[in-house]
Amino acid sequence: MIKVGDQAPGFELDDHLGRKISLAQFKGKRHVMLLFYPLDFTPT
Numbered sequence: 001m002i003k004v005g006d007q008a009p010g011f012e013l014d015d016h017l018g019r020k021i022s023l024a025q026f027k028g029k030r031h032v033m034l035l036f037y038p039l040d041f042t043p044t
Helices: none
Strands: 012-014 020-022
Touching: none
Parallel strands: none
Antiparallel strands: 012 020
């Protein structure tokens, strides 16, 4: 389980255009924000 303040594990996902994006691409950047919308476009 990841806790607040832990480093994110390496991963690769498709972006909204189908391109592969990996966390490693952002290494050395000052800030990286990850947003997940598990219920986006679903009735709640």
